Amino acid sequence: MLDIPKQYVFDEQHRPLAVQIPIAIYNQIEEILENFGLSKLMQEVEDDELLSGDDAYSYYQSLKLQNVES
Structure with a gap:
């Protein structure tokens, strides 16, 4: 256990x-x-469903585009 000096x-x-x-x-x-x-x-x-590296990158790019458009 972490010994915690206190005042x-x-x-x-x-x-x-x-x-x-x-x-x-x-x-x-x-x-x-x-x-x-x-x-x-x-x-x-x-x-939960896992994305491949390429799918995750594509999804991330789509989120960036949505934020720029809004």
Whole structure:
């Protein structure tokens, strides 16, 4: 498990408001969440129809043309 050093921020009534963590740890957490989201998305589309490289390129080109025309 990731050891996260943290500092708590309190208001005048000593109620916790926020937590500060080092930016390096934040970047690690962000990368972990992005990778998790990407893996879930990959699992969801696992059974979808796959395009060949040429078909994917043609489809991409058609999308670019649609965006230029609109």
